[in-house]
Amino acid sequence: MATETxxxxxxxxxxxxxxFPSSREATIALRSLSPDREPxxxxxxxxxxxxxxxxxxxxxxxxxxxxxxxxxxxxxxxSLVVETMEDFGPPVDL
Amino acid sequence: MTVVIGFEGSANKIGVGIISDGEVLSxxxxxxxxPPGQGFMPSDTARHHRAVILTVLKEALEQAGLKPADxxxxxxxxxxxxxxxxxxxxxxxxxxxQLWGKPLLGVNHxxxxxxxxxxxxxxxxxxxxxxxxGNTQVIAYLERxxxxxxxxxxxxxxxxxxRFARVIKISNDPSPGYNIEQMAKKGTRYVELPYTVKGMDVxxxxxxSFIEEAANKMLSSGQCTAEDLCFSLQETVFAMLVETTExxxxxxxxxxxxxxxxxxxxxxxxxMMGVMCKERGAKLFATDERFCIDNGAMIAQxxxxxxxxxxxxxxxxxxxxxxxxxxxxxxxxxx
Numbered sequence: 001m002a003t004e005t006x007x008x009x010x011x012x013x014x015x016x017x018x019x020f021p022s023s024r025e026a027t028i029a030l031r032s033l034s035p036d037r038e039p040x041x042x043x044x045x046x047x048x049x050x051x052x053x054x055x056x057x058x059x060x061x062x063x064x065x066x067x068x069x070x071x072x073x074x075x076x077x078x079s080l081v082v083e084t085m086e087d088f089g090p091p092v093d094l
Numbered sequence: 095m096t097v098v099i100g101f102e103g104s105a106n107k108i109g110v111g112i113i114s115d116g117e118v119l120s121x122x123x124x125x126x127x128x129p130p131g132q133g134f135m136p137s138d139t140a141r142h143h144r145a146v147i148l149t150v151l152k153e154a155l156e157q158a159g160l161k162p163a164d165x166x167x168x169x170x171x172x173x174x175x176x177x178x179x180x181x182x183x184x185x186x187x188x189x190x191x192q193l194w195g196k197p198l199l200g201v202n203h204x205x206x207x208x209x210x211x212x213x214x215x216x217x218x219x220x221x222x223x224x225x226x227x228g229n230t231q232v233i234a235y236l237e238r239x240x241x242x243x244x245x246x247x248x249x250x251x252x253x254x255x256x257r258f259a260r261v262i263k264i265s266n267d268p269s270p271g272y273n274i275e276q277m278a279k280k281g282t283r284y285v286e287l288p289y290t291v292k293g294m295d296v297x298x299x300x301x302x303s304f305i306e307e308a309a310n311k312m313l314s315s316g317q318c319t320a321e322d323l324c325f326s327l328q329e330t331v332f333a334m335l336v337e338t339t340e341x342x343x344x345x346x347x348x349x350x351x352x353x354x355x356x357x358x359x360x361x362x363x364x365x366m367m368g369v370m371c372k373e374r375g376a377k378l379f380a381t382d383e384r385f386c387i388d389n390g391a392m393i394a395q396x397x398x399x400x401x402x403x404x405x406x407x408x409x410x411x412x413x414x415x416x417x418x419x420x421x422x423x424x425x426x427x428x429x
């Protein structure tokens with residue numbers, strides 16, 4: 001986890017890796033958290049990906065304020081997904 | 095047998111309901127209530143929903159006596175409504191749909207109200223008055239769409255009532271509208287207010303500005319009581335709604351009216367609409383606060399109808415939307 005200014009683009013970047021018990025759960029989290037896009041002209045972009053059992057998120061923003069709002073909101077949503085998995089999981093066999 | 099679970103949280107109510115072939119198996123709900131003089135803000139409302147949604151979901155399953163495996167489809171409100179609360183609820187719906195291996199289905203909130211009203215009242219093809227804190231529409235069904243005959247050109251009737259309640263500090267518990275209704279029963283003097291019907295459309299923002307400006311002056315000078323203002327406001331805005339509904343009925347040749355939405359449980363509105371219906375030889379259908387006010391079962395019921403005609407929402411298309419008009423949805427489940 002770190003915030004850095006990309007020297008080429010001048011944008012603030014933030015990376016987050018979230019470990020899950022399995023790749024199945026990481027993929028469920030990815031698919032629950034990706035459909036709602038960031039505002040198109042909001043000066044921020046967010047990319048989610050899964051590698052193994054890790055969910056990775058990568059932000060790129062023009063301003064620290066916008067980045068903070070987006071990261072905060074993502075963490076609220078992520079913890080809701082994790083709580084939902086704890087209470088109503090594990091995932092059924094497909 | 096088709097069992098659908100519905101998640102609703104587009105405004106200050108959070109509800110989860112389960113419907114099995116027209117039968118409501120469970121429908122628990124919580125309301126985010128703010129102090130007098132304050133409205134509900136999106137981020138605070140979302141926080142409220144986050145804190146209780148999993149408890150409400152457990153209650154829904156327990157009261158229905160069902161296991162996740164018994165459910166056929168997970169429906170949730172796609173819109174319209176406040177963004178932050180909508181996202182919160184959609185995220186839980188998406189997660190359980192995947193955990194349980196069930197199809198997901200995004201439902202238009204307004205369609206949820208209409209289908210729940212039709213189910214509960216068994217009305218056949220009614221002219222619908224949809225009145226709530228966020229919406230005011232007169233709707234008639236024609237050729238696979240719920241068509242909007244008339245609507246508010248600014249704020250919703252419920253928003254007008256809620257904001258009036260804030261001006262004179264009426265409690266938001268259980269809801270501002272309910273408290274205005276009770277106070278209005280004790281009102282004796284009619285204070286004249288602007289009456290704004292424009293063709294098939296209505297407007298409430300001018301009435302609100304007028305009463306916001308006048309209320310405290312009139313109250314402090316003893317010209318009228320708070321009860322008189324509640325009475326006058328209800329009589330004026332409900333008369334506007336009855337007038338436009340009647341005109342829509344005349345256009346459509348309809349002999350049924352269905353009132354849905356949170357304001358729809360107001361007894362005075364039902365009474366006034368009843369008088370108009372009686373004069374026309376038409377029939378009035380309305381429900382009580384369990385089904386009028388936002389709830390999970392209404393999303394489950396609209397979802398049930400949609401799912402039975404083969405509709406589902408892929409996860410990548412399951413984004414929420416703050417604007418989503420009633421007439422955008424193709425009604426595949428009616429002739």
